[in-house]
Structure formats: C-alpha cells, structure tokens
Amino acid sequence: MTNQTLNAIERLAQTKQERLNSKLKKRYAKEKRFKLFGIMSIVIGLSFLAVLIGTIFTAGFSTFFTTEIRLTVNYDAETLGVTDLNDTEQLLYADWGALLRNAIKERFPEVTGRSEKRKLYTLNSSVGEYFLKERLLANPELLNSSEQIWVLADDETDAFMKGQVDRDMPENERRFSDAQIAWIDQLVATGDIRKTFNTQFFTSGDSREPEQAGIRGAMIGSLYTLLVTLLLSFPIGIATAIYLEEFAPKNRLTEIIEVNINNLAAVPSIVFGLLGLAVFINLFHLPRSAPVVGGLVLTLMTLPTIIISSRSSIKAVPPSIREAALGLGASKMQMVLHHVLPLAMPGMLTGTIIGMAQALGETAPLLMIGMVAFIVDVPSTPFDPSTVLPVQVYLWSDLPERAFVAKTSGAIMVLLGFLATMNLFAVFLRKKFERRW
Template sequence: MTNQLNAIERLAEVKQERMQKNLKARYAKEKRFQVYGIMSICLGMAFLAMLLGTIFYGGASSFMTSEIKLTINYDPDVIGVTDLTDEDELKWADWRGLLSTSLAERFPEVSGRSAVRQRNALVSSIAEYSLRDRLLANPEKLGTSEEIWIVADDEIDAVMKGQVDRTVPESERRITDLQLSLIDSLEAEGEIRQKFNTTFFTAGDSREPEQAGIRGAMIGSFYTLLVTLLLSFPIGVAAAIYLEEFAPQNRLTEVIEVNINNLAAVPSIVFGLLGLAVFINVFHLPRSAPVVGGLVLTLMTLPTIIISSRSAIKAVPPSIREAALGLGASKMQMVMHHVLPLAMPGMLTGTIIGMAQALGETAPLLMIGMVAFIADIPGGPLDPATVLPVQVYLWSDLPERAFVAKTSGAIMVLLGFLAIMNLLAVYLRKKFEKTW
C-alpha cells in the first residue's frame, strides 16, 4: 500500500514538473513573440524615421533661395526701348542687357568672353523677365536706377547652401573658381543673401529650378479633388443606402456587392486605362484636365466610400429603425431622418480617407496625360493641369541637382496635406461618433 502511494506521489510530481516545464516553455514563447513584435515595430519605426529624415533633410533647402543685390539702371539705350507702350519696340527689347550691364559695373575687373559668361551666370537665366515685368508695371522708372534683389542661379544657390565641395578640383565642379571668388566678394559686402522661397509656393513649373514652384500643381490637385468629391460622395452614399436599406437580397445584389469589394483591390492604373479609353477616346474630353482626373479618381474612390458608408449604416442599432417605423415614419423617412444622420460621421471619415488616397495617386493620372509639362496656372477644371504627385514624379526625373531638393520639398507639402486630411477624419469621427 505504501509503495502504491509513493508511486502515485512520484507520478503526480512528474506530471507537475512536466506541467511546470510546459508552462515555462509557453511563457517563454509568448515572451519571445512579444519581443519579436516590439522589434518589428521598432524596425518599422526606424525605417519610417529614416525615410522621413531623408525627405526632410533633402527638402528643407528648397524652402530657401539665394538672391544677389544689384543696381539696375533702366537705360533706354541699353534696353533699346524709348516707349514702353510700343509693342514693336518691346519685341526687340534687350532685357538681358540690363543684368549684364549691372554685373559689369559690379565686377569691372572681369574681362574676357569666358569670364564674362561665368559672371553673367551668377543670376538666374530668366531673371530678365522679372525686370521686364517690374518696368512694365512701373513705366516711370525708365531712365532711372534702383537697387533690387535678383534671384541667383541654382548652382550659386547650391554654393550658398553648402552643397558644393570647394576642395575638389575645378574640373570636377559645375561652378568655376572665378564664380566662387565672385560669390565670396558678394558675401563679404553683404550683397548676397538667403530668404524664404516664396516662389516655391506662388509659381508654376519651370525648367529652371530656381524659378519652379508648386502652385500650379496645388491648384490642379484642388480642382481634381473637387470634381472627385462632388461626384464620389453623393454617388457613394446613395449606393450604400440603396444596397443596405432598400436592395432585395438576391443573386444580382450579391454580384454587385462582390464586384464592389473586388474593385477596391484593383490596381489604380487600370482605372487610368479605363479613363483613357472612355473619357478621352469616346467622350473626347480634354487631355490633362482636372475634370478627367476627377472622373478617373471618382471611379477609383467609389468602392472605398461605398464600403465605409455601408459599415457606418450597419453600425446604427436596429432599435433606431424600429422606433422610427413604430411611430409611423415611412421607410424613406426612417432612413433620411434617423439612420443617415447617425451614420454620417462614419461616411465622412471614409470619404476623407478616400480623398486622401486620391490625392496621393499618380499612375491613373499619367495615363490621361496629366504628366505633361505645364507652366501656366490652371484657371478652371477644364484647363490643362498637373497634380502634386505627378509634379514630384516629373521633378525626380530631371538631371539638375536643385530639382532633388524641389522633389523632397514637394513631397513634404504632399505629406502635410495627407496628414491634415487624416487628422480631419480622426477629428470628425471622435467628435460626431455615438456609442451605443
């Protein structure tokens, strides 16, 4: 009897030891899993920080620009214009001569064709047009002189921002030793400065990086999103209400629901091909216009808005519907007066997320021609335009070094808009959502 009890006790001890060992192994697995999860999160955050840090480090310089102070003498003999109202004279006006003369007066020691060419390259190649516009806006300045700040060339701007290594041989630099000495002379006299680059936000696209801006792309994005919102929100909400509240449960409805869910996963470039085939080739709408971009993005965002709107409608408790119907409301009154107001916060959240997705799209817009170089600011949804993501794509393909900073700067602005839209979605959801 004693031996049997001892055997039972030993068996119980073995089972307990085995159980403790199994528990320790399970706890160790759970702890390892938690560690792996934390490591994955940290790794993801590190890569995100690296990406954002690279973008911000490369794009911060695009918000500053360099200017050179020059004394401009609006000499009619230099310009070749005596009457600013005479269009024939203005056609042959030598506006570049104003800059050349001013630079020659500032650096009289520079001589020789090559040296003069390097000296004239200190200022932007299209700065002459700002002088022309300034004089045409103030014709009384003809024959007088004034000190003004002229936009420097992008290579000079790179020197001022410390992006040029002066220690390398001259043959390995895009800027010459003579130009470096002229910059040092201007800097010693306080005649070159860096200021906030307002042109980046007020100008359209340009082949010259110091004159390129994102205003045209921002307005193009605004018109495109406006068309998208005006079409996708009412259509998406109406489709969600019909499918959730009025549509009969049959095979046709199931096919529609399956297709809506599948369209949400279709690559965006497919919608671009559809827009190219239908809106441009069949309906002959203008290429590269925000109205076509808005139509294409409407097709792309509709599934997202319909799915989120249906989820918001489902979240409304059945008791709300039953109470409204019990008090004598029709089904339409029940939906419009009770269900829709309560589901609207979720619908707005889904719509804003869909708009943020549309704002960051590039591929479908490339297919409808919004990749063209457009320097003019669009005046309406039918004018040729581009959008911010496409502008980033265009600048990233250009060889000039200054466009690298412009690309990062445009990405920063785009990320800012996306962050604002997502924060707005979170705010609306927190402010208007109701818990049941």
C-alpha cells in the first residue's frame, strides 16, 4: 500500500472523526438545552406557586386576629326595659343595643353631635348586643350593675387596626373618618383596644357581618359530607376492585365495565352534580343542601379513583403469594381476604385518602345540589341544611365588603391545611406499609 493511499485513508478517518465529534457536540448541546428547559419549567412553576401561596397567606393571615374594645357596660334595667329576666316577652323587646351605645358614649363624653354619635357607635360591632344578652342571662346578678368587658369591634375598625386603612389619605377617599381615627388613637393610648386571636372564626357560623362570620358551619358540613362519602365509597370501591381483579371473568362485559370506570375518572365533576340533582333530589326527594346528598354525589365522583388505585395495589401483589396460599389448601376467597388484601391495603388506603382529599376540594357538584345557600346555623346531623368549605370560599369571594377578602383567604388557608394533612397522611401510609418485592 502506497503512502498516498495511507494518507487518503487517514484523511478519511479524520473527516469521519470530525463529523462524529460535531454530531456529539450537537447532541450534548441539545441535551443541555433540554435540561435547561426542564429546570426553567420547574422554576417558573414553583415561582407561580410561591406567588399564589404568598398572596393567599398575606391576605388571609390577618383573619386569625380580631380587634376588641374595652367598655364599661351598665346593665340598667330601665334602659333595657326589663324587670324580670325570666319573662320571654320582655327579653324579646329589650333594647340591648342601648347598653352598647351608652357604654361607648360614657367612654367619649365629649361627643355630642348626632352625626358624630352615629360614627362613634360604628366603632364596635352591632353583634355585641347579642353577647351582652347571653352574658346577662348567664349571670342574672349583673342586672342594675356595671362591669368592664371586651366587645367585638366593627370590621372597619378592625381593618384600621390591622393597617389596611391609610390614615394619610384624604378623608373623602376613605371610609374611616378623621374623628374615628382620633377616637381609636385615644383607645390605643389608654390600652382600651387590642388585637386578639380570632376564636369566632372557628366557632361561629356564617354571617352577613364580616367580623362575626366563621367557618364552623362549613367545617362541620364538610366533615359530615366526607363521612358519608367515606362510608359509601371505601367498601364499594374495594369490593369492586377485588371482584374485577380476582373473580370477574375476562370477557367483553368486564372490558366494557373497566373502560367505563377509567372514563368516569375523567368526567367533569359538575356532571356528577347534575346526576345528583336529577336522581337524589328530584327522583328520591332527599333534602336539598344536605351533607347526605353531597356525600352521595361525591361518592359517585370518588369511586373511579378508589377502584383504579385499589386494582393497581392488588396487581402489585406478586403471583407467588397467591400460588403459595392456594398450594397450602386455601380457597380463593381465603387467599384474597387473608393474603392479597392485607398486602394491598396500604395502597388502597393511599388511593382512598387522595380521593377524599379531591372530594374535600370540590365545589361544582355541590353547587348543583343547592349547598350554595346562606346557612347561619351549624348542622347537627347529615340531613340538616349545610355548606362546605370550598362553597363557603365561593360565597365570601362574591361579597363586596373588604373584610370578606381576608375571610376568603383565611378559609382557603384552612382548606389547604386540611388537604396538605390528608396528602401527607397518604404519603406516610405508603412509606410505612409499602413492601418492595
């Protein structure tokens, strides 16, 4: 072989190596760009999530605190128009609001004008008169005597104390007047106004007064709704999964059932609400806006999720477990109940908890069955009219008062807390009982 030929072969090999190196560089560059796009997507997604959560927490944190004013209240029988606290008719027509008005007038005796008095009376909440009524009925010895008590402030006073009202703005551009600001400053100077933990947010039902509105009714309604959903969806879902995976013959009918179960998992939730309205309310005449109906609707929506996750857990159990049980003389039912089901149960519970968390956050199907009504009373049974936390958020978000904006964000924080707890519990169960084969 001549030198010319060898040189040609070397040049050819060198050209091929250069082409290969060029292709490798392009491939490595593509891989780097792909990784970069992936990292950017994650960063952008986390940034939006952080902004969303930060906005909710910033707006809703103030909900967990409320403002109270200390007043000296004189339970004067003549002012009330009450001589006998056991007389129901006298209590019905008693002027409880006069006690509050007199108390705040005594605190600011320099206020004499009619318009100024009206502004003064708005410093404290009108719901304080119900508190005074309950206190006097619980302590009859207070009649015709005085005491110092803390009463709930109005929502505008509360907003000012939380820094949501700019005192430097012109008076005609804010709802809180200069006179009211001066009175608040006096109360601050004497220690007669304070911010305290808002227990009423967790112990009261809904109200048209923002400072009085709470989520107890919605929380109890959510509890009853989820209880009905769990009692129905868990056993039905588990039984369905066991039958389809272990006992059902593999024919066209079971294939159609499996396909429909998978399709139902992707059906919009409002469709289940329409079904519940048509069947449970119009056909079976169950009570409207009741947790039992909400639980039935959410059961239909949750079942596909529980069935699919349960079937996946059963499939994950090794065939050797089944074969060993059957080889030792166990029946097929004994094999399923005593061997397969205990091993698959952690995955089933995880799927059930995730399905229940999804049901807790649903709003659309419950709106269709009337759980959007304004409910003040806390439900005592699953058959009483009620609402749930997501619907309560929807109701408050539509109200014009500024204080309900914070209430909405506060309720969202509570709802997110429940959802996070349920998902963490599902992760805990999976990590604790999961077995790798």
